[in-house]
Amino acid sequence: MESSIENTEEASALAEAVESNKFKTTGDIAFYRRQKKLLPGNSPYHALLDTLELSDCGATLQLLNEENKVSLFVELFALEDHVIRIKVNELKPMKPRYEVPDVILNELLTQRLSIVSKDGLSVTLATVDGCSQVLIIAKPFRMDVRNQGELPISVNSLGFLYFEHLRKKSQDEVNTRGSLLEGKRKRDTKTQKESEEDLGLWKEQFHEFIDTKTNGPTSIGLDFSLHGFEHVYGIPEHTENLRLKTTSQEEPYRLYNLDVFACKLYSRISVYGSVPLLLAHKPKQTMGIFWLNASETLVDISMNTENKSALGKTKKLKTDVEVLPRTDVRWMSESGIIDTYILMGPSPFDVFNQYSKLTGPQAFPPLFALGHHQCRYSYKDENDVKQVDAGFDVNDIPYDAIWLDIDHTEGKRYFTWDRTKFPSPREMQEHLRAKDRKLVVISDPHIKVDKKYPFYCEAKSKNYFVMDKNGEVYRGSCWPGVSAYLDFTNPIVRNWYANKHRLDQYEDSTDILFMWNDMNEPTVFDGPELTMHKQALHIGGWEHREVHNLYGFYQQWATAEGLIRRSGGIERPFVLTRSFFAGSQRYGAVWTGDNVAEWSYLKISIPMLLNLSITGISFCGADVGGFVQNPEPELLVRWYQAAAYQPFFRNHSHTETERREPWLFGEDNTRIIRETIRERYALLPFWYTLFYMAHIKAEPIIRPLWVEFPEEVNTFAVDDEYMIGEALLIHPVSEAGVTEVNVFLPGMGELWYHLRTLQRFDGEQTLRVSVTLDSVPVYQRGGTIIPRKTQVLRSTKAMEMVSYILYVALNFENSAKGNLFLDDGHSFNYQSKNQFLLRRFSFKDNTFSAVCADERGQYCTDCVVERVLVMGAVRPTCVTAHCPDGQVNPVYFTYNVKKSLLNIEGLQFNLGCDWMLKLHY
Structure with missing residues (x-):
């Protein structure tokens, strides 16, 4: 949390300063610099087709890097429901490389592959059902994946396969610098003379922080060419539009969970969470690339064109050269192995289902969690809580949960109460229960280093904390001061932490108390980029660099499990998390973090939430009104109107902002906010049904228009309006002072009904709709x-x-x-x-x-x-x-x-x- 910001100029300046001073650009990331030296083509990797072996599970073969003579081992699996999995590891690594556990919930059944054709240059494999074929070209190595006779995707067609093998430093000191960059392979001549230190092979420095790499360089990379596609989405979380943009002349998209306060808008910098799932869409086909890697990852995207005849199509005339769009996506990660799933679709809902079968469904939350939540950093004491609660009743505004931030604890020690401010927490909870309401409290992963704090002492005695590179408890600064960090990657720690939520363990808690996991990127105020040092050690000796993006995922998992155990497995949990990864949808909700009370942050919240929703995390929302700064009344009203039609609905504000309860902005604004919240509650049966469908069928709750209208190209880049399920279309008002907005109603042959007036309109048209402060365009779809x-x-x-x-x-x-x-x-x-x-x-x-x-x-x-x-x-x-x-x-x-x-x-x-x-x- 930072101090409050008084105006837009100051907020923008802060966002830029925060990024430039505290967070890396790609020029600071050594493995990215190394990989970007490669130019397309001339890949040194050669598939040894004679090593190809087939089994009931799939196929394996070896690749040889002809320049450094290191062999890689490729595993190819054709999974059920049209999913292709490709794994690449060293054939004989010095020691195991990290493979992401726990994210894949279900290992899908495999289909047997058979050889359709083979010669000295290539081999073609096909699935038993004949739907999919994989052409493996030997030299240079490339894979073309065909589905139903079409070629939607090629692997390593640009030759950016990159795999830094484990080695001893003494060997590298003997070898030439060129061998570390794959020998004679083409690279940018302007940077050929970089020293080993400049390349960050064994250590790299960012400001005063030195990252010592015990295992040396271990980065990996691979490119994918998406034929016929020019619209790609996903890979949250970034403050960007729905449709991903080319990175050819700009920074790549970065996936590295960080506490980026008041993040600059339209930035590829990584923020609080990461889902390494990219979706591509064109008429008649949607597909996805799921890159299963939890280390720092960068994604380059470029838009290109290609001759259709090159894809095996016959031109009508020699002069008739038909050109197709092509999107090239290049993934680069700091460590681990290449483990990627190609989701072949072909429909948007097929892709959602394929991904859900791998990483799990959206958790089905308790009904109260879909209601209206009221939060502030912080409500100061029990009397404050009771007065705010009473204010909702006096003003006839429904709500379901009030939230407490860190100041409810004793000196920022989690699972405790400040007995001066909250002398009777159980009585306070019973007061809320009598009104059918809940309490949500915060629990962060950092634990105050305090010999008088039993929670800390027990965890330390059991060796439950992350260790530093010297084998001592890793310590960093966070809200309590000097803190230790629980090692949630350890299942024993997760089990212990889960049990701490039991009623007999968490003093004065009740079964109406639910949890909020914040600062779990994890945030370390005195760490590099405000997070944990990469050489910190987790269970099994794995460095933090391997598991970084998983940390929040594991805490939310342990917290949700704790709430389930508290009820003996009867009650559904509710847990909100700020940091997340693929699979986090199984454990609760996500919000977009510390936003700003500006119109631009309201506008960007829409595509941010849509990208979360189509990558599996349907239960998502943004802080109503902006976390920092004081929203003008019009902005607050418009934000309520937008958030009432989004899955997670919470008003949340910073401690140094003015109070923001909805009745504090004048009678007219209170009336509009009341009507908006009441409309949310009237529609709760609809919302609840959508959550059930998301849970059992992986259907996103809020959806870009193209999901429901996949053939209509004019929907593909729309991100200022969206669908709720298949039935409602909403166009939030996200600009100040507007009296009219353009609303696009998609669908030839569709009918739409304005939800308030019930007036009927034909689809496939843009309406110029008049709006007043108390109206927002919402339409029900005919049918x-x-x-x-x-x-x-x-x-x-x-x-x-x-x-x-x-x-x-x-x-x-x-x-x-x-x-x-x-x-x-x-x-x-x-x-x-x-x-x-x-x-x-x-x-x-x-x-x-x-x-x-x-x-x-x-x-x-x-x-x-x-x-x-x-x-x-x-x-x-x-x-x-x-x-x-x-x-x-x-x-x-x-x-x-x-x-x-x-x-x-x-x-x-x-x-x-x-x-x-x-x-x-």
Whole structure:
């Protein structure tokens, strides 16, 4: 946390100063400098086709670097659901190289490969089903991966395969400098004379920090050419647009988890988390590249064109040279092995499912977590908490959880309470429980070095901390002062830490207390780039450089496991984390970190959250209003309106900002914020159902337009509006003082209905929409059905028995469909005891029906559907209800001719029953 910033100019200046003074540019990263010396072509790697061996699991072969004579071992796997895995390691490494554990949740079944053709120059392998073929070219080594006869991707076609083998320093001192850079291979002649020290082979320096590399240079790299693709996305987290840009003349995208306060916008600098998954999309195909490596990683992207005939296509005429776009993606990591998964799609949802099967689904959160959260660094004492809580009731604003930052602890010692400020924490929690609300508290990975702190003493006595290069407990500065850092890569430490969340271990905690993991990049105030030294040591002797991007992933895992154990495995946890990696979606939510109260940060939050969502982390959000600075009332209102339509919804502000409770900005603004939050709560059945679908089907909750409209090129770069599920389109207002915005409604043959006015519009057009401060454009897609609550109360728990209304938006075929998931909202009983309902609603042939969508579901509820609202309907003469007991009764309805709106009221259909409504003409 830094001091507050008073204006935009100061914030921008701070962001630039923070980056330039504290964080590296690529010129400071030795392994990147070494790899960037290579020019495309002339790869020294030669595939030894005679070493090719096939097994039931896949294929293996050796590569020889013809210049330094080091051999590599390649493993090729054709996995189920059209996934290709490629692993490259040294054939005979001096010692094991790090391979990322725990991220891959399921080892997918493999298909047997067979040889289709082979000669001295190449070999072609094919899967049993014949869908995929891999052409391996011997010299220089290259792989072309074909799917259904098409060539979407080539591996090492530019010749940037790079693998620094483990070696002893004495050998390098004898060898020429050229051998360290792969001998006579082409490289930039301007930098050929760099010394060994300049190349950072055995040590490198950044400011006063010297990184000594015991294992020497170990970096790896590989290039992929995506044929026909010019739109790529993903590799969060960066303050960038949705569509990734070329890095040819600029900095690459960096994946190295760092605490970058008030990060500069439109920057490729790494921030709090990393997901090394890149998605590529073109009409009729989506695919992904998942680079499984937890060390510092840089990604270069370049956009090119190529002759279509070069891909095996026949030109119609000799003069008719058809040119295709091509995107080249080059991955470079500091250490480890090459372990990459090519997700062949072909649809966006196929890619989401393929990735989810590897790294796990989005965790299904308790219902309260989807409500409105109120947080500040910090609420100062119990009375402050109670007054803020009461303020929501007085102002009739619903919320579900209040949060406490580090100042609730005793001297910033986690799992403790400041007994002066919080003398009765259990009583405070019971006060919140009585109102159906929760408490969330912070727990960071740094532990105060204090011989009177039992938590520290126990961890030290058990050797549970990260060690320095000399074998002593690694110490760094963070909020408590001198701190030690738990080694969460150690499963024994994770088990111990998880147990610390038990009610008998965490004094005065209750089962309505949930957790927030912050500063877990990890942040080290006096460390290089404000993080841990790379030569620090983890369990197994692995250096921190190998595991850095996994650190926050492991803490969130241990925390979530702790909350599950606390309830004996019954209750679903809620854990928010700032640092994350691939697979973090399994354990909870993520937010975008310390943003700024500026319009530009509101605008950039949209593509940032979309890139998180399409790379598996659906439960994501950004601090409402900006963490630092004081938002003007208009900005705060617009941020609430945007965040109410995003998965994680939390107001959070810095300790030196003015108080930001939603009733402090004047009566009119309070009214608008109240209405915005109440709309979120009315739509909670819709949100909850989307989270269930994300959990079981890996369907992103918020989606770029191209996901729902994959054939429409004009959607591919849109990132100022997005879809919520398949049913809602929102265009947040992210600029000051605007009275009109351009809203693009995609889809030839689609219908859209404005959610407030219910006015109908055709798709494939751009509307010039008038907006006032109390309006934001939201449209329901024709052909969808959305469940809502008929009444909003103070919390999600309080609304449990509130009846439902179904919004039916008809398409041109006069049909619509939708789902509703319902369970107890908090336990794992939906999973372990089938205590759930999944209902399918449909409207077709003038008949509305509600049926069971999953026969396993056995949940009982007294909740009912009270109303059905049909948009785009023709006025019927009569509507009859066909009840579960066989009775047929006429029901009351009204009809709005101007809006073509049919309102069927007075229904009392239990959610667990099958029933129908028929429209008669």
